Each structure stands twice: as structure tokens, then as C-alpha cells.
Amino acid sequence: MNERFSTTLEGTADAAARSTPPAVARRLRGLSDRAIAWIFISPTIILLLAINIFPLCWAIYLSFTNYRANRPNSEVEGVGLRNFERVLTDGDTWLAMQATAHFVFWTIVLQTLIGFTLAYLIDRKFRGHAFWTTVILIPMMLSPAVVGNFWRFLYQPQIGLFNYIVSFFTGVEPSSFQMLGDVTLAPWAIIIVDTWMWTPYVMLICLAGLRSIPDYIYEAAEVDRASPWRQFWSITIPMALPFIMLAVLFRGIENFKMFDMVVLLTGGGPGSTTELASITLKREAFESWRTGRASAFAIILFVAVFGLANIYVKALNRVKQR
Amino acid sequence: MSRALKLTLGMTTALSLTAAASVSAKADELTLCWAAWDPANALVELSKDFEAQNGTTMSFEFVPWPNFADRILNELNAGGKLCDLLIGDSQWIGGSAENGYYVKLNDFFEAEGISMDDFAAAAVNAYSTWPKGTPNYWALPAMGDANGWFYRKDWFSRPELQAEFKEKYGRDLAPPQTWDEMKEVGEFFQGREIDGKTVYGAAIFTERASEGITMGATSAMYPYGFKYENTPGSYDMEGAVNSPEAVAGLEAYKELYKCCTPPGYTDSYMTEGLDAFKSGQVAMAMNWFAFFPGLAKDENVGGDKIGFFVNPKQNVAASTLGGQGISVVANTDNMDGALAYIKWFAQPDVQKKWWDLGGYSVHNDVLNDPSFKDSQPFAADFLVAMNQVQDFWQEPSYAILLQDMQKRLHDYVVADKGTAKEALDQLIEDWTETFEDDGKINN
Numbered sequence: 001m002n003e004r005f006s007t008t009l010e011g012t013a014d015a016a017a018r019s020t021p022p023a024v025a026r027r028l029r030g031l032s033d034r035a036i037a038w039i040f041i042s043p044t045i046i047l048l049l050a051i052n053i054f055p056l057c058w059a060i061y062l063s064f065t066n067y068r069a070n071r072p073n074s075e076v077e078g079v080g081l082r083n084f085e086r087v088l089t090d091g092d093t094w095l096a097m098q099a100t101a102h103f104v105f106w107t108i109v110l111q112t113l114i115g116f117t118l119a120y121l122i123d124r125k126f127r128g129h130a131f132w133t134t135v136i137l138i139p140m141m142l143s144p145a146v147v148g149n150f151w152r153f154l155y156q157p158q159i160g161l162f163n164y165i166v167s168f169f170t171g172v173e174p175s176s177f178q179m180l181g182d183v184t185l186a187p188w189a190i191i192i193v194d195t196w197m198w199t200p201y202v203m204l205i206c207l208a209g210l211r212s213i214p215d216y217i218y219e220a221a222e223v224d225r226a227s228p229w230r231q232f233w234s235i236t237i238p239m240a241l242p243f244i245m246l247a248v249l250f251r252g253i254e255n256f257k258m259f260d261m262v263v264l265l266t267g268g269g270p271g272s273t274t275e276l277a278s279i280t281l282k283r284e285a286f287e288s289w290r291t292g293r294a295s296a297f298a299i300i301l302f303v304a305v306f307g308l309a310n311i312y313v314k315a316l317n318r319v320k321q322r
Numbered sequence: 323m324s325r326a327l328k329l330t331l332g333m334t335t336a337l338s339l340t341a342a343a344s345v346s347a348k349a350d351e352l353t354l355c356w357a358a359w360d361p362a363n364a365l366v367e368l369s370k371d372f373e374a375q376n377g378t379t380m381s382f383e384f385v386p387w388p389n390f391a392d393r394i395l396n397e398l399n400a401g402g403k404l405c406d407l408l409i410g411d412s413q414w415i416g417g418s419a420e421n422g423y424y425v426k427l428n429d430f431f432e433a434e435g436i437s438m439d440d441f442a443a444a445a446v447n448a449y450s451t452w453p454k455g456t457p458n459y460w461a462l463p464a465m466g467d468a469n470g471w472f473y474r475k476d477w478f479s480r481p482e483l484q485a486e487f488k489e490k491y492g493r494d495l496a497p498p499q500t501w502d503e504m505k506e507v508g509e510f511f512q513g514r515e516i517d518g519k520t521v522y523g524a525a526i527f528t529e530r531a532s533e534g535i536t537m538g539a540t541s542a543m544y545p546y547g548f549k550y551e552n553t554p555g556s557y558d559m560e561g562a563v564n565s566p567e568a569v570a571g572l573e574a575y576k577e578l579y580k581c582c583t584p585p586g587y588t589d590s591y592m593t594e595g596l597d598a599f600k601s602g603q604v605a606m607a608m609n610w611f612a613f614f615p616g617l618a619k620d621e622n623v624g625g626d627k628i629g630f631f632v633n634p635k636q637n638v639a640a641s642t643l644g645g646q647g648i649s650v651v652a653n654t655d656n657m658d659g660a661l662a663y664i665k666w667f668a669q670p671d672v673q674k675k676w677w678d679l680g681g682y683s684v685h686n687d688v689l690n691d692p693s694f695k696d697s698q699p700f701a702a703d704f705l706v707a708m709n710q711v712q713d714f715w716q717e718p719s720y721a722i723l724l725q726d727m728q729k730r731l732h733d734y735v736v737a738d739k740g741t742a743k744e745a746l747d748q749l750i751e752d753w754t755e756t757f758e759d760d761g762k763i764n765n
Contacts, residue, residue, distance in 0.1 A: 066759070070399045070721070073421055092729075157586035181588030183737045269530045270588050271737025272729060286392065288722040289399075 056302075063295035070289040083296035093297070095272060096280040102187055103194070103262075103276060104255045108248055110195045115202025116244060120236075122203070123210045140200040148264025151193045155179040155265075180266050183273045190262050190274055194255065202247045209243025210236065242320045249312055256305055277301055351379045352659050355394055355405035356646075358384035359592075360616045361465055364680040365409075371675070372666050378659055387592060388532050395721070398423040398651070406654040407663055409464050409646045412448050417718035418649065419452040424460040425650040430661055431459060436668045442466065445684035448713050449647030454555075461647025462664050465612065466684035468633070468707035469541045469642040470700070472599065472617055473497055473606040475629035477516060486510075497606075497631035501542055501574045504606075504634050508582030511605035523582025525598040525607035526575070529591035530732045533724055536714065537642050539575045539731050541608060541633050544640035544712045546571030557763045559753060564746035567637060572742040574636070576735045588736050599623060608633075610644045611707065614700040615680040630700040632707050643711035645682065684708065719756050726752035 031039075063083055067076045087093050122133050139147070154162045155178075163174040179189040213235065221231045259278040262268070268275035268283075281301065285294035354369070356362050362384045369380045383404060385393045391411065397404050398418065410418065418424045431438070438446045438459060445463040452460055477483065478495050487495035491506055498504040508523030515521075527538025540548065547567030552558045562568070579587075584603055587594070592609055599607040600623055618624050633641040648667060650660040666672060673685035677697070682704065688694060695702040715723045727749060734745035757763045 070395060070417065071421055071718070072399065072401070158584070175585040178586050178588065181586055181736070183739075263531075267529075267531045267589055269732060269736060271530075271733035271739050273737055283725060286396075288725045290722065 059295045059298055062292050063299050065292045067292045068289050069285075069291045079292065083293045084300065086293060087297045087300060092272065093280065096275050096277045099187065099273065099275060100256065100258075100277045103191060103258065103274075104252060106188075106191045107194045107198070107255050108251050110191065111199045111202045111251055112244060112248060114195065115199045115247065116206045116240075118199065118203040119206035119210055122207055136203065137200045139197045142197070144197070144261040145264060147193060147197050148261045151189075151196075152180065152265055155189060157181070181270055183270055186266055186270055186273050190265055193261065193265060194258070197261070198251060198254075202251060205243050205247040205250075206240060209240035212243070213239045238322075242316060245312075245316045245319060249309065249316065252312075253305065253309060256301075350377060350659070351381060352406045352656055352663060353381040353383055353404060354407040354409070354663075355383040355385070355397075356409040357390045358386045359612060361612050361681050364676070367679050368672070368676055368681065371672070372663060375666070376659075376662060378662070388529075391532060391721070401653055403653055403655060405651045406656050406660045407648060408651050409648045410461075411646055412643060413714050413716050413720040413724070415449070415452045415460055415647070415649075416716045416720060419458070419460045420718045422652055425652050425657070427459045427462065427650070427664070428457070430664070434665050434668075436462070436665065440668075440670075440686055442684040442686065442689060442708060444708055444711055445645070448643055448711065448716075449645060452716065454716065461649040462668055463645075463684045464648035464667070464681075465645050466682040466704070466708055467610050467612050467644030467646075468704070468711050469537060469608055469644060470611050470614070470633060470703060470707055471497070471606055471608050471631045472614065472700075473629050473631065474602075474604075474623070474627060476627040477511070477521075477605055478629070483510075497629060498634045500634050501545060501571075501578075501636045505574070505578055505581060507606065508578055512582045517602075519602065521602065522584040522598075522604050523606065524578060525587070525590065525595040525604045526578060526583060527591055527595065527608060528579060528583075528587060528732070528736055529589055529594075530728060530736075531589075532591070533714075533728065534589075534591035535731045535735060536724060536727045537644075538608060539572060539735065540712070540714070541642045542575035542578070542636075543568055543571035544642065545634065545636040545638055546574065547637045548572075550715060557757050559750045563750050563753070564743060568746055569742045571636070572731070572734065572746065576742070579735055611682060611700065611704050612644065614704075615698065618699055628699075630703050632703045632710075639706075639710045641707040641711050643713040645684075717760070717762075719760055722756050723753055726756070 064078055064080065065076050066079050068074065118136060122129055122136075142150075151162075154160050157163055157175045157178045160174075160179075162179060163177065166172065166177075167174040177185065179185050217235055217239075218231060221235060226234065257278050258276055259282065262274055262276055263279060266274045268279045277297075281294055281297050284290050284297060354365070356365065362382070366380075366382055369382075372378065373380055391414075394405070394408065394410065395414070396402075398408075398421075408424075410424075415424070419426070430436075438450065438457070441450075441463045445466050446459075447454065449463045450459045450461045452458060478497070484495050487493075487507075487510055490510070495507070495510070498507050504524070510523070511521055512523040513520060527534040527541075529535060547565060548571050549562040549565070549568070550559065552560075552562045584598055587598075590598075592613070595607045595609050596613060596617070598604045599617070600620060602623065614630060617628060620628070632639075648664060650657065650664065654660050667676075668685075670685060670687040673683040673688050674691075677683040677688050677694075683689070689705060689708075691697075695705065698704075714720065714727075717723060730745045730749045730752070733739040734742060739745075740748075754763065
């Protein structure tokens with residue numbers, strides 16, 4: 001340890017000891033290290049229990065009851081596994097899961113491809129690359145509520161800029177198609193917006209990965225006359241892969257619970273075309289007030305995400321160890 | 323006396339005085355909750371008289387319509403004390419009565435000589451009673467409302483359009499009397515150039531999240547003959563909800579949506595409809611009567627340019643009910659003040675002023691006044707509409723029932739999923755499950 005730094009630390013500890021009232025100091029001296037550690041971490045544990053663990057346990061309990069939050073005076077009865085059975089056999093649940101899977105899959109594919117490409121280009125350090133990096137990051141800095149409303153106007157068939165741009169390149173009438181009102185286009189409309197907003201985030205993580213690759217590896221490859229293509233596939237991709245996988249994990253978890261932006265864009269419509277699982281859950285819990293069933297659905301989603309994330313993290317660790 | 327003791331005593335006295343002052347202030351304050359829309363502004367104006375007479379300070383909590391149910395029902399469910407008085411939607415009355423959120427007003431009405439016979443019977447039934455058909459009152463009818471229509475009178479009266487329409491359909495271009503005529507008029511205007519601008523047939527309700535498409539589609543389904551039950555109170559829905567007439571009504575609404583609405587009109591309710599009409603985009607629009615006073619005065623499309631008509635009939639005459647009653651929230655800390663407001667509001671002269679300011683009184687003294695029909699360009703239509711209103715379920719589970727209908731209708735009308743019969747069959751399945759859960763019908 002640096003000597004000056006060490007001296008400073010000792011000085012700080014001495015000052016802290018001097019400022020501790022004698023009674024407290026005496027009491028602390030009587031406690032074991034383990035007890036003192038518990039005293040320090042207990043506020044965090046209490047908060048964790050109150051904010052995370054208790055609600056989770058409560059939701060698990062509610063999922064086995066007929067409880068409805070809008071009927072506080074009604075008798076709460078146990079219904080066994082009926083809520084789980086109803087959720088899992090409800091065709092609408094599976095449609096919502098399909099819509100979610102479609103959204104998560106395509107946003108991850110597009111964001112990873114575009115994000116990595118952008119990172120690769122930015123990593124070349126061309127003139128003005130810092131400026132362009134900042135410009136690319138702007139969408140990520142906006143609030144999802146702002147983005148939702150903003151794109152709703154862009155997609156407006158009569159006055160929206162998006163339709164006019166498509167019209168300019170394809171020649172179709174701007175008001176002849178509706179990005180948010182058409183069952184075929186609406187799922188892609190939300191994918192486009194999410195990709196626009198979150199590709200910079202993937203780019204940042206990929207850029208960190210690319211910058212972590214030591215230059216000497218490329219220099220050694222060049223000495224061995226490896227082509228740029230070979231360098232890309234044998235050095236860049238394998239060494240950046242843990243970062244890419246981390247970005248995929250973050251975006252996957254985020255998009256699995258996507259709610260705000262899609263609600264503002266389509267409200268889950270047209271019909272239920274873009275009704276993601278989180279929107280179905282919200283409607284079940286706070287519009288239909290089937291609290292028990294909504295809890296069961298939430299538990300199922302939690303188990304699914306937790307399970308998938310665990311498998312993925314194991315794969316990620318394996319890649320890192322290679 | 324030690325300095326510490328003096329300080330403690332002083333602080334205690336100050337705190338006690340502050341607490342007493344706040345209790346006293348609370349007793350003179352009332353918070354009324356309602357939706358944020360034109361009539362709410364009229365109520366603020368009207369309530370100034372109550373403040374002057376009673377020395378009570380009125381506060382208002384007005385929530386935009388799309389969030390109104392969410393916000394207020396959450397408040398009631400949480401046992402909150404935000405509202406002393408609530409002008410809640412008619413469909414909430416079952417749940418609010420059974421869950422003890424509203425105060426039952428029978429004894430109060432009797433003690434104060436307030437008679438429900440003084441109000442329009444349809445309004446009392448819709449806004450005040452639970453269970454339906456019984457004299458158990460949980461609200462005073464406050465704001466009569468129904469879904470109606472308005473149109474561009476100036477466009478309809480253009481000679482060249484009149485001539486073209488007559489040649490095509492063999493009758494005058496006039497506000498449609500039936501849903502068949504509605505589609506024809508809509509198609510006639512759809513995509514037409516008027517004053518150098520492309521215009522469209524009609525702005526109708528297609529909103530998915532709250533209640534929009536249900537309120538819009540039932541405006542077509544009721545006139546075709548849609549019923550919720552074969553026998554009222556039996557929950558016997560097969561053959562009523564999915565009757566051939568109900569299917570035809572739903573198909574008619576979808577046809578109107580497909581043929582005659584502006585592009586991108588997939589998730590539109592009150593505000594979007596008003597915007598479309600005020601910006602000169604549509605020839606006709608459906609909306610609640612509550613907005614008509616503001617429309618009639620609108621600088622661009624009001625006055626001579628606008629006309630109003632009742633929801634067109636088809637097999638029967640019917641309109642979708644809107645409107646609300648005013649209730650006392652059981653959790654209020656100012657019960658006397660809240661009841662005093664109800665007593666004041668029930669007076670005929672207050673009801674008269676309420677109508678004059680832009681509120682829709684359903685007091686018989688106002689409605690039966692010979693001058694009423696001519697008092698506003700839409701007053702006669704309002705009377706007709708209120709005599710033919712039909713309402714959604716008012717069951718305690720109304721929120722689930724409404725969400726089910728929103729989903730099935732939006733899937734069919736906007737997302738082109740399945741047929742009208744399939745949508746209504748699925749709706750019966752959804753509703754049956756809910757009524758089974760509620761113990762209203764046996765599994």
C-alpha cells in the first residue's frame with residue numbers, strides 16, 4: 001500500500017476513535033466482530049426484507065387466494081392452484097407471451113447487430129468520433145414517456161414524419177399505412193422505437209468490450225499475417241463476446257418487463273396485438289382487479305425470467321472462462 | 323419553573339392550538355372529486371354560491387377521463403380521504419355500495435324532504451340506485467348524459483353536396499336517422515375535398531384502454547337490439563349478448579369504422595373526437611352531450627356551422643348512457659358538510675342554474691320547463707336521448723366486465739380478429755367466468 005495513503009487511513013481511524021463517545025466505545029468493545037457486522041448490515045437487511053422479500057412472499061400467498069384489492073371487505077378464500085391453472089390455460093396469456101417473445105427477440109437481435117456495428121465504427125477513432133458518440137447516445141438519455149409520445153406523433157399517418165420518409169423512398173401514399181393501427185405493422189413499430197432508443201446502450205457496452213482488447217494481440221496477429229477478417233473473427237468477437245452477452249442479458253431482462261413506452265405508443269393495441277405480458281399483468285391487477293390471478297401471473301413471469309437469466313448467466317460465465 | 327419545562331409547555335400549547343386550528347379548518351372544507359372536463363368548470367362556478375351561503379371552502383380534484391377510474395377507484399379501495407364528495411361514474415355504484423365506499427342516502431333524503439320523484443326516472447335508476455330496481459339510493463343524480471352526435475351543418479347545407487347526395491341516395495343530405503343512413507352519409511363525405519382539404523366521414527370511439535370502444539360500439543349495438551340478459555337480473559346471456567341483432571349492430575359499427583373514419587383513428591376517445599371535429603377533419607362525430615355546450619360556442623365550428631342529433635335508431639331507439647350521480651364518500655371527515663352540499667345541490671333553483679351554466683340537470687323542474695327545449699340547440703335532443711338510454715353492467719365486478727368487452731370489441735373492430743359472433747361468444751365466456759366467481763351464477 002502506498003505509504004502516504006496508509007498514513008492518511010490510520011489518521012482517519014484515530015480521529016474516528018477519538019470522536020466516538022466513551023460509552024458507545026465501551027459498548028462496542030464488548031461485542032464480537034460478527035455482532036458489529038450484523039449491526040451495520042441490519043438496516044439494509046430490514047429494508048430488503050420490507051421492500052423485496054415481504055412483497056414477494058405476500059404475492060406468493062395471494063396467488064393461492066381469490067383476493068381482489070377492490071373488495072377489501074370480501075372474504076379471502078384459498079383457491080389452491082386454480083389461479084395458476086387459469087393463467088396457464090388462458091389463450092390470451094399465451095398471446096401476450098408470444099407478443100413479448102417477438103418483441104424481446106427482435107429488439108435484442110437488432111440492437112446487438114446495430115449496437116456492435118456502431119461500437120466497431122466508433123472504436124476506429126475517426127475525426128469527431130467523440131461528438132458522434134454523444135449524438136448517438138441522445139435517445140438513451142430521454143425518458144420512455146417522452147419517446148413514446150414523440151414517436152406516436154412521428155407515426156401519425158396524416159402528419160407523421162415517419163410516414164412521409166417512407167413515402168419519399170417508396171412512393172406509397174403517406175396516409176395509406178398506419179404503423180400503430182395495423183396489426184402487421186404495430187409489432188414492428190414498437191421494435192423500431194425500442195431499437196432507436198436502446199441501441200446506444202448496447203453500443204456503449206460493446207465499445208467497452210472492444211477497448212478492453214489489448215493492442216498487442218492485434219499486433220501479434222499482424223506479425224502472423226492474419227487478415228483483418230481473420231482478426232475480427234478470431235480476436236475481436238471472442239474477446240468482446242462476454243460484453244455482448246452482458247448487453248443481451250440486460251436488454252433481455254429490460255424488454256421482458258417493457259411497459260411504459262409500449263403503453264404510450266399503442267396501449268397494447270390494435271386489439272391485443274402489442275399487448276406484452278407486463279401490460280396484461282397490469283390490466284389484470286389494476287383494471288380488472290383480479291389480484292390473486294395477477295399475483296399468480298406475476299409469479300409465473302418471475303420464475304420464467306429468473307430461470308432463463310440463471311441459465312444465461314451460467315453460459316456467460318463459461319464464455320468468460322474460455 | 324425550569325427553562326426546559328417552560329419550553330416543553332410552550333411547544334405543547336403551540337402544537338395543540340395548531341391541531342385545533344387544522345380541525346376547525348377541515349370542518350369548513352370540502353373536496354369534491356370528478357373528471358376533468360367542461361362540466362367540471364361549470365360546477366366550480368356553481369359551487370361559489372354554496373361557499374357564499376355556507377361559509378365552506380370548496381376544493382376540487384378533477385382527474386382526466388383516461389385516468390379517472392384508475393385514480394379514484396384506487397383512492398376508494400385504499401380507504402383514502404381525498405374526496406368528501408364524489409361524482410362517480412354510473413357503473414361504479416354497485417361496487418361502491420357493496421364495499422361501503424358510499425353513504426346510503428335514504429334516511430338523509432327522507433329527513434331533508436328530498437324526493438327522487440323530482441328527478442327523471444331513468445336518471446335516478448341509472449345514477450342512484452343499487453341494487454337496480456330497488457329504492458336504495460347511494461347518490462343524487464348530478465349530471466345527466468348520453469352519447470349523441472354533432473355534424474357540420476354548413477357542409478350538409480351546401481347545394482352542390484345536397485344535389486350530389488340526392489342523386490346518389492334518393493333523399494336529402496340530412497343527419498342520419500338510422501345506422502344504415504349513418505354509413506351512407508359517412509361514405510359520402512369520406513375522402514371528399516371540402517375547401518381544399520380532405521375530410522372524412524365520422525369520428526367515433528375506438529379507444530382500448532378505458533371504456534371508449536365499448537361506449538362507442540354499444541351506441542350501434544343497442545339500437546340493433548343488443549341486450550345483456552334475456553331476463554333482467556338472471557345473468558342469462560346466451561342469445562342476448564350474441565343475438566343476431568347484437569351481431570348485426572357490432573358489424574355495423576365495424577363497417578362505419580372501416581369505411582368512414584380518418585386514417586390512424588385506432589385508439590380514439592372523447593378528446594381525439596373533439597379534435598377531429600374542431601379541426602374540420604370530419605363531417606360527423608359522436609361524443610357525450612356534456613361537451614355540446616362548448617362545441618356550440620366554438621369559434622371555428624360552433625354557432626351556425628354545427629348541428630346536433632340523437633343517436634340513430636335501427637330496430638329500436640336507444641342511446642348509450644353517460645353521466646353520474648353525486649355521492650358522499652363514507653370515509654369523509656366532514657359528513658355534515660358533504661350532506662349539506664347534497665341538500666343544497668338538490669334545490670330546484672340550484673339545478674336550474676346548473677343547467678344554465680352548462681351542467682346537465684335531470685331535475686324535473688328543469689326538464690319539464692316549457693322553455694327547456696329551446697334553451698340550447700341540443701336541449702331537445704338531450705331529452706329524447708335521456709328517455710332511451712341503456713347502460714353497461716353496474717355490477718360490483720363492472721371493471722372486469724368492461725375490460726373484457728374492451729378487449730373483445732377492439733380485437734374484432736380494430737384488429738380484424740375473428741367475426742362479430744365469435745367476439746360476442748367469447749365475451750359471454752369471459753362474463754360467465756366472472757359471474758361464476760362472484761357467485762351470481764352456478765359453476
